Amino acid sequence: MTHPPADPGQQVFQQHRRLLFSVAYRLLGTAADAEDTVQDAWIKWSAADRSQVADPKAYLTRIVSNLALERLRSTRHKRETYVGPWLPEPILTATGPTTDTTDVAETVTETESVSMAMLVVLETLSPLERAVFVLKEVFDFSHAEIAEAVERSEPAVRQAAHRAREHVRARRPRFTAGQAHRREATERFLAAATGGDINTLMELLSPDVTLWTDGGGKVRQALRPVVGAQTVASWFAAIGTVPYQGVAPTEMKTELAEINGGPGLLFTAPDRVIATVTFDFGADGRITAIHNVANPDKLQAVTTGATHDIGRP
Template identity: 75%
Template structure:
């Protein structure tokens, strides 16, 4: 049995990172992506591979279809979610941040936009724009005609271009702004905090109904500034301010923050920066169901 399964495991492990990468970008959650990876292994190990000439394409086809199927099944839950639904944050490394294409493809900003695509459009966009698969390869992977894939790719590209931020700050500037924001927020420096925020900054908070968070976007520098200024004085999720720790790290390809209590991760924070170097969007994930990967310290990219 070991001799039979050894080569199969080797081939699967060779492309495991790719399989997870595809699944995470299609699904937007590490937990669902890990489930898709496991289901891909089960299908791969049970399949007749004697006619599989290209394991990479075969495994991509399996995981793409599994991810689309799972996305369709979770759509209703996401549409009826309590408050804004944000992607599950993942820890990344500084090398990922230096790789602009990879960092952008796992950024909160892009993943939020991808949530507005249909499962097919999302899968096609990920395979074409992120992994540079040809239309013919994608057609085989998602089991659609090449013409249908071309149409889906065109719709997805136009949709993403119309909705994603017009400007992406370079990583050094984004890191600098995040560090300054971190110092101001944790130090109670409301003046610097206000200087860093764009006048029409938007704060999105995801508590999923599990913890108390804003159920609508918080808009405007004064309102958002007050929200963060309260961190030093207000009890949060039963944790006193003096018990809370904050740290800078790499989240979804850019600098971000983790907030911890004595025994758990309580939230993550990532920032988008505009051309003037001010914070335009803040994504705050506090739903405990979405913090397992961060709490475990797992780095995916």
């Protein structure tokens, strides 16, 4: 039995699919929108005259960047009228071990760029600045390549890159805590929270730690940030003693998972994922911010169990 020859266009698209999702997710902050954008890019790619395409990677990146920018502009109003804090949609990730020092430096950049804390900062950029920042700082595209991708002049892209870099730098100090420290602190946090050990929680938390909770009006969550080690520690110390999202402590399972490039916590009931919790660490190794996503609409990507390799393809 003979099989029909594989479509070369489909092979090329699949070769770059991980890059396209990685770009779209960092631009949009939701896995569902990123997947839809990649699918739309496939439709455009299928209809294109590919004989005229000299550089498929650049061409596909341009398609997905423009589609993501369009979607980002159209969803901004929804995010501005969102009930409570708007947080990105968490994804399960697999960064894998790194040994070479160059690889380690690159992996930190890539994992940091997909962290909840960074995605929250990227939300404060204009759509163009966000696209330029992601393509330049994460994927190392040249200004000329980005100008073509976002259909702007190269000087305009350089200006946007500078503004975005300064904006991010002011709001996001250079990441310092290593993966091993973060994992150990997350494990200690989990043990302390489930054991009601408020003293250990206080040790792990920065005095001015901020807890952001996203229920989207679908489940009961704090509508404003919860600030201060004592308040945040008390909130988590109660996990093992009171129902959470209507699930009794005996029915709830809490486990470590790699979420958005770093160690996080996955809260599950027998029939569903209840929430994810991720942490941001300061220079002293203590937790400075906690992002808690409980909106069921934003837990679809985690619920599937699919992991995303978010390193540079």
